[in-house]
Every structure is written in C-alpha cells, then in structure tokens.
Amino acid sequence: MAIGPVVLSAVSVVRDERTVLADIDLTLDDRRIAIIGLNGSGKSTLVRLLNGLLLPTSGEVRVGELVTGRDDKRIRRLVGFVFQNPENQIVMPIVADDLRFGARNLGLARAETEARIAAVLAGLGLGRLADRESHSLSGGEKQLVALAAVLVMQPELIIFDEPTTMLDLVNRRRLQQAIDGLEQRAVLVTHDLELAARYQRVIVLHDGRVIKDSGPDEAIASYRDLCDQVVRR
Amino acid sequence: MSRIPAGIKIGVLFCAGIGLYLITAWAVLAGLLALAVALLLWMREPARRLARPVGGLLIIITVVVIMTGLTIGWQPGVIAGLRLTTLCLLAYAITLSTPFAQFLELFERVLAPTARIGLNPARISLALSLTVRFIPTLRATYDQIREAQYARGLHRSPLALLVPLIIRALQSAEQISEAIDARAYDTTPNRGAK
Numbered sequence: 533m534a535i536g537p538v539v540l541s542a543v544s545v546v547r548d549e550r551t552v553l554a555d556i557d558l559t560l561d562d563r564r565i566a567i568i569g570l571n572g573s574g575k576s577t578l579v580r581l582l583n584g585l586l587l588p589t590s591g592e593v594r595v596g597e598l599v600t601g602r603d604d605k606r607i608r609r610l611v612g613f614v615f616q617n618p619e620n621q622i623v624m625p626i627v628a629d630d631l632r633f634g635a636r637n638l639g640l641a642r643a644e645t646e647a648r649i650a651a652v653l654a655g656l657g658l659g660r661l662a663d664r665e666s667h668s669l670s671g672g673e674k675q676l677v678a679l680a681a682v683l684v685m686q687p688e689l690i691i692f693d694e695p696t697t698m699l700d701l702v703n704r705r706r707l708q709q710a711i712d713g714l715e716q717r718a719v720l721v722t723h724d725l726e727l728a729a730r731y732q733r734v735i736v737l738h739d740g741r742v743i744k745d746s747g748p749d750e751a752i753a754s755y756r757d758l759c760d761q762v763v764r765r
Numbered sequence: 766m767s768r769i770p771a772g773i774k775i776g777v778l779f780c781a782g783i784g785l786y787l788i789t790a791w792a793v794l795a796g797l798l799a800l801a802v803a804l805l806l807w808m809r810e811p812a813r814r815l816a817r818p819v820g821g822l823l824i825i826i827t828v829v830v831i832m833t834g835l836t837i838g839w840q841p842g843v844i845a846g847l848r849l850t851t852l853c854l855l856a857y858a859i860t861l862s863t864p865f866a867q868f869l870e871l872f873e874r875v876l877a878p879t880a881r882i883g884l885n886p887a888r889i890s891l892a893l894s895l896t897v898r899f900i901p902t903l904r905a906t907y908d909q910i911r912e913a914q915y916a917r918g919l920h921r922s923p924l925a926l927l928v929p930l931i932i933r934a935l936q937s938a939e940q941i942s943e944a945i946d947a948r949a950y951d952t953t954p955n956r957g958a959k
Binding site: 580583585605608609612613615617619620621622623624625626628629632633634637638665666667668681682685 | 864865866869891894895897898901902905937940941943944945946947948949950951
C-alpha cells in the first residue's frame with residue numbers, strides 16, 4: 533500500500549500554555565526531507581505528529597487517506613520512527629528478540645518474521661549481533677539495531693529524530709549510509725547541516741513556524757543567517 | 766538443548782527442584798552437581814561470560830553453607846549447598862539455551878487464563894521483558910550519577926543519588942513508552958497470534 537503524501541493542515545500544538553507549533557501547513561511527499569532548526573524550535577514535536585505519537589491541539593494530520601488520532605494503529609504500521617536515543621528504543625534484552633517484537637505486533641507468521649529479521653540484519657551488516665544482549669552494544673550498534681527493528685516492520689516512511697546526535701563520526705557515516713540505502717521515504721530531524729545538505733528538501737523551523745522550505749542550499753543559508761542573528765542578539 | 770521447547774525445560778527444572786530436596790545422600794547430590802556442571806560446559810559459553818554470574822552465585826551459596834553449618838550442622842550445610850548449586854547451574858544452563866522470546870511466549874501462555882479475571886498477559890509479559898532489558902541500563906545510570914555526585918563531593922548522600930536516578934528512570938520510561946507505541950504495540954491478548 534503506497535501511503536501517499538503526509539499532509540499537515542493548519543496544525544498547532546500548545547503545551548503548558550506555550551505554543552510549540554503554530555499554524556503549520558505542509559505537504560511531505562518528497563523522498564528525502566530534512567528538518568532543521570534551533571533547540572526548542574518544534575522539530576521533534578512536528579515529527580511526532582506524523583505517526584500519531586502526538587496529536588495536534590488544532591488542525592489535522594493526514595497520512596495518505598489515514599488521519600492521526602483516528603487511524604493510529606494503521607499509521608504506525610506504515611510510518612516507522614527512529615528516536616534520538618536508541619537506548620530507550622530497544623525494548624528486548626536480546627537483539628533478535630527486539631526485532632521480533634515489532635514483527636509480532638504486526639501479526640506476522642514466525643517464518644516470515646525470521647526471514648525478515650535475517651534479511652534486515654544482513655542488509656545492515658549486523659548479522660553477528662543477532663544473539664547479543666542489547667545493553668552490551670556500542671552506541672553506533674544500538675542505533676543501527678533500532679533502525680533494523682523499524683525496517684523489519686517494512687514501513688513506507690521512516691522518521692529519524694536526530695539519530696546521529698549521540699554517534700561518533702564513523703557511526704554517523706555508517707548510519708547515513710544505511711539511510712541512503714533505504715528504499716523508503718525518510719524524514720530526518722537533524723542538527724547536522726552536512727547531513728541535511730544531502731537531502732532534496734530542507735525545512736527550517738523557528739519558534740514553531742516554518743521559516744524556510746526549499747532545496748538544501750537555500751534552506752541551510754537561511755538557517756545560518758538565523759543562527760547569526762540569534763547569536764548577535 | 767536450544768531445540769527443546771521452553772515449557773519442557775521449565776518443567777524439568779521444576780521437577781529437579783522438588784527431586785533435589787527429596788535426595789539426602791551427599792554423594793548422589795555431588796554426582797548431580799557434576800552433571801549440572803557438565804551441562805553448563807556443554808553450552809560452550811566463553812569462560813569469561815560464565816565467570817561473573819557463577820562466581821557471584823558461589824559466593825552467595827558459600828555464605829548459605831557457612832550460616833547453615835554454624836547454626837544447624839556442617840552436613841546439612843554441605844547438602845544445602847550442593848542442592849542450591851545444582852539447581853542454579855541447571856537454571857542457568859536453561860537460560861543460556863533458551864531465547865528470551867520463548868520465555869515470554871511461555872509466560873503469556875501460562876498467564877492466558879488470567880485474562881478471564883481482567884488481567885492482560887501481553888502487558889505483564891512486556892513488563893517482565895522491560896524489567897530484564899533495563900536492569901543493566903539502570904545500573905549504568907546509577908554509576909553515572911554516583912560518579913557525578915562524587916565529583917561534586919557528595920560521597921554519602923543517598924538522596925543525591927536516588928532523586929536523579931528516579932527522575933532519569935521516569936524520563937526513560939516516557940521515551941520507552943513512546944518507542945513501544947511507535948512500533949505498533951497492541952495490548953490485546955491475542956495480538957499477532959499466528
């Protein structure tokens with residue numbers, strides 16, 4: 533099932549009387565989209581709206597024909613989420629069991645589950661980790677396992693919320709290679725401008741609003757200007 | 766041994782637990798201990814991986830033997846030590862040879878009747894796996910906080926350790942819950958039953 537574009541219509545999020553996102557209208561249909569912005573600009577809140585982890589205070593988020601808040605179970609089968617801290621994303625003590633967790637939630641038969649796990653681990657070069665205890669992995673390995681756990685569910689869109697923040701340069705590159713190789717559409721929240729520059733569309737958020745939505749060169753230049761202004765203030 | 770269903774292995778362990786307490790001859794118990802050691806070695810786990818848990822176990826059992834020896838007598842102490850060591854090594858061999866997911870499935874099957882009284886076996890099973898998964902993480906967090914407090918000169922302040930530990934555990938719990946939701950977790954008892 534192709535999910536079509538993710539459409540946010542007049543979306544606002546208010547938390548503790550603070551407007552985190554204000555009147556956002558976006559259509560996310562490009563293959564690779566990066567979202568950048570200062571800390572507290574609303575990036576993580578925005579992407580949590582895309583698979584119904586968070587519901588808007590007003591407005592509507594549609595994932596193809598599905599609407600968050602109404603079709604969350606179906607949406608979460610189609611939209612995967614890789615969090616910033618893999619430590620809290622891996623929920624089973626053994627790596628292969630963690631991958632089974634998501635497949636089991638989809639109701640897959642055992643043979644199908646095991647075939648998917650083997651294929652995903654091999655594809656990411658993680659076959660040797662299948663029987664390892666999750667807590668004993670390095671940070672880079674944990675982040676790749678977190679990605680593998682999402683890939684086993686074969687989503688059509690994967691959201692990455694600052695996935696490289698806790699990684700060294702080598703693991704950052706490994707993860708980036710893995711993301712580059714994905715067939716799925718991806719929306720990536722990042723502070724890494726080098727990474728964002730590789731994406732076809734870059735959205736800049738500031739104070740809960742979209743201040744730039746364009747190709748990477750223009751958007752990153754705009755973000756650098758914003759940073760200069762904030763520092764000078 | 767990994768091909769044997771988890772239910773059978775747990776059944777054998779249960780019977781062994783009862784059987785060992787019916788045997789009083791120390792020579793027979795010593796023979797069974799030798800069998801349990803052989804079974805553990807058959808798992809072909811690296812010695813380094815076995816050393817820590819087995820070492821910790823032996824320390825605890827030595828204390829039990831000494832306490833029993835001093836209070837009841839040395840023969841009952843040695844017999845208690847042999848029984849406990851055999852049973853623990855057998856349990857450890859079963860743990861090593863059984864994927865955690867199999868334990869969870871068994872746990873859910875055993876708890877399935879509790880659904881009739883309003884409990885949710887799937888949720889209990891997940892809670893169990895999360896407990897096992899996050900013990901090392903909590904330990905690492907504890908160590909980090911202790912180091913940070915030592916660096917600030919707070920050597921003997923349980924409050925300075927416990928308060929940040931609880932806060933960080935709660936923050937993690939929120940993130941874990943979000944991650945579980947994001948992976949389409951459904952708590953209905955028969956989810957994914959195929």
